[in-house]
Amino acid sequence: MNPPRFGAAVSRQHRRVDTEGRDVYVVGDVHGCLQPLEELLDTLGVDEDDLVVFVGDLVTRGPDSAGVVDLVRNSPNMLSVRGNNEQKVVDGAVDLPALSGRQRQWLASLPVALSWEDVLVVHGGIDPRKPLASHVPEDLLNVGSLTDSGYGRPYWWEFYHGPFRVFFGHRVFAAPFVSEHAVGLDTGCVYGNQLSGFDCQTGEAVSVPAPEAYRERDPDDYIDPGVFA
Numbered sequence: 001m002n003p004p005r006f007g008a009a010v011s012r013q014h015r016r017v018d019t020e021g022r023d024v025y026v027v028g029d030v031h032g033c034l035q036p037l038e039e040l041l042d043t044l045g046v047d048e049d050d051l052v053v054f055v056g057d058l059v060t061r062g063p064d065s066a067g068v069v070d071l072v073r074n075s076p077n078m079l080s081v082r083g084n085n086e087q088k089v090v091d092g093a094v095d096l097p098a099l100s101g102r103q104r105q106w107l108a109s110l111p112v113a114l115s116w117e118d119v120l121v122v123h124g125g126i127d128p129r130k131p132l133a134s135h136v137p138e139d140l141l142n143v144g145s146l147t148d149s150g151y152g153r154p155y156w157w158e159f160y161h162g163p164f165r166v167f168f169g170h171r172v173f174a175a176p177f178v179s180e181h182a183v184g185l186d187t188g189c190v191y192g193n194q195l196s197g198f199d200c201q202t203g204e205a206v207s208v209p210a211p212e213a214y215r216e217r218d219p220d221d222y223i224d225p226g227v228f229a
Contacts, residue, residue, distance in 0.1 A: 001117060001118045001163065001164075003016050003115055004113070004115055004120055004132050004164060005132055005133055006113070006132050006133060006135060007132075007133045007134060007135065007136070009136050009137060010112060010113060010132075010135055010136065010137055010140065013082075013111045013112040013113065013137055014111055014112070014113040014114075014115065015079075015111045015113070015114050015115075016114075016115055016116065017051070017053075017079065017114055017115065017116040018116070019051055019116045019117065022049060022050060022051045023049070023050045023051070023199075023200070023201050024050070024051045024052075024053065024116075024200040024201070025044050025046060025050065025051070025052050025053070025197050025198065025199055025200065026052075026053045026054075026055065026121060026167045026183070026185060026197060026198045026200065027040065027052060027053070027054050027055070027185065027195070027196075027197040027198075028055055028169050028176075028184075028185030028186045028187055028189070028195060028196045028197065029055065029056070029057035029058075029083065029169040029170070029185070029186040029189070029190075030054065030057065030058050030062070030068050030189065030195065031057055031058070031059070031060060031061045031062040031065075031085070031189060031190035031214075032058070032059055032060060032061060032062025032063055032064050032065035032067075032068055032190070032214075033062040033063070033064070033068070033189045033190055033195060033210065033214070034062075034063075034064040034067040034068050034071065035064075035211055036189055036194075036195040036208050036209070036210055036211065037068060037071070037195060038071075039195075039208045040195050040196075040197050040206070040207075040208045043206055043208055044197055044199060044206055046077075048076070048077055049077070050077055051077055051078075051079070052075075052077060052078045052079070052197075053078075053079050053080070053081075053114060053121055053167075054072060054078070054079070054080035054081070055080075055081060055083070055121060055122070055123055055167055055168055055169035055170075055185055055186070056080060056081045056082055056083025056084070056085075056086060056110075056122075056123035056141075056169055056170075057083035057084070057085045057086070057123065057169055057170070057186070058072060058080060058083070058085075058086065059085055059086060059089060059096060059099070059107070060085040060088070060089070060094055060096065061085075061190045061214060061215050062189075062190045062214050063214060065096050065098060065099065066096070066098040066099055066100075066103065069099065069103045069106065069107070070103070073103065073106050079114060080110055081110060081111055081112060081113060081114050081121055081122055081123055081140075082107070082110035082111065082112050082123065082141065083123040083141065083169065083170065084123060084124065084141045084142055084170065086107045086110060087141055089104065089107055090104065090107055090108045112137045112140045112141060113140055115164070118163065118164055118165055119164065119165050119167065119200075120164040120165070120166050120167070121166075121167045121168075122140040122141075122166065122167075122168055123140065123141050123142075123168060123169055123170050124139070124140055124141050124142045124143045124144055124168060124169075124170045125140070125143045125144060125156045125157065125160075125166060125168045125170070125182075126139075126140070126143065126156060126160055126166055127139055127143050127146075127156055128156055128159040128160040128161070129146070129159075141170075142170070143156050144156065144170055144171045146159070155171065155223075157177070157179065157181075157182035157184070157228070158228065160181055160182055161181055162180075162181045164181070165180070165181055165182070165183065166181065166182050166183070167182075167183045167185065167198065168182065168183070168184055168185070168186075169184070169185055169186035170186060171184060171186060171223055172186050172187070172188045172191070172193075172217070172221070172222055172223065173186060173187055173188075173222060173223045173224075173225050174187070174188075174193070174219075174222040174223065174224055174225065175187060175194075175196075175205075175207070175225055176196045176198070176205035176207065176225065177223070177225035177228065178198070178205055178225075179228065183198055183205075184223075184225070185197065185198060185205070187207060188210075188217060188222060189210045190210070190213075190214050190215050191210075191213055191214075191215050191216070191217035192210050192212060192213025192214075192217075193209075193210055193222070194207040194208060194209050194210055195207065195208055195210065
C-alpha cells in the first residue's frame with residue numbers, strides 16, 4: 001500500500017518505517033509508568049530484533065517520566081509518535097523538572113505520525129470528516145470525540161473505515177479496543193487499570209495490570225470497547 005498522503009504540515013512530521021523481517025508491537029499510553037512497561041515488554045517477549053512503536057503520552061502523571069523517556073530514547077528498536085502530553089511539555093504548558101534538556105529536545109523531535117504497510121500510528125486519531133491531506137498536527141494529537149464539546153459519542157473510530165488501520169491512544173478504554181480499521185491502546189495504566197500492547201504478528205492485544213493508581217479516575221469514565229462491537 002502507498003504511504004498516507006498528508007498535507008505539508010503533517011508530512012514534515014510523518015515517518016515511514018521499514019518493518020521487513022521484524023516482529024512489530026504497538027504499545028499504549030505509558031504516562032511515566034516504567035515498571036509496568038518493563039513487565040509488558042517481557043510479557044510480549046520483545047528482543048533487540050523486534051520493533052516497538054508507542055502511541056505517545058510516554059510522559060506526565062506517572063512516577064518516572066524520565067525513566068520511560070530514557071528507555072525508549074536509548075533503545076534502537078523503539079519508536080514513538082508525539083502525544084498531546086509531550087506537546088504540552090515541549091510548549092512549556094507542563095513542567096517536568098526531572099527531564100533533561102536533551103530529553104526535552106528528543107520529545108520535540110518526535111513525529112506526529114508513523115506508518116508502515118497499511119498501518120498508521122498517531123496519538124489521537126483521524127477525523128473521518130475530512131481527507132488526510134487536510135489534517136494538521138493538532139488533529140492527529142487530539143481528535144477523539146466528534147461532538148462540539150469534544151467529549152462522548154460519537155467518536156472518530158465509529159465512522160472511520162480505512163484504508164489504513166490506525167493505532168491510537170489518548171482516549172481511555174477499560175480494555176483494548178480492536179477493530180478492522182482502528183486499535184485503541186490507552187487502557188488507563190496511570191489510573192490503576194492496565195498497560196496494553198498489540199502483537200502485530202498474532203493480531204492480539206496483551207495487557208499487564210498497573211501496580212497502583214497514580215491519578216484518580218472514575219471507572220464510569222472509561223470507554224467500554226464492547227459498545228462498538
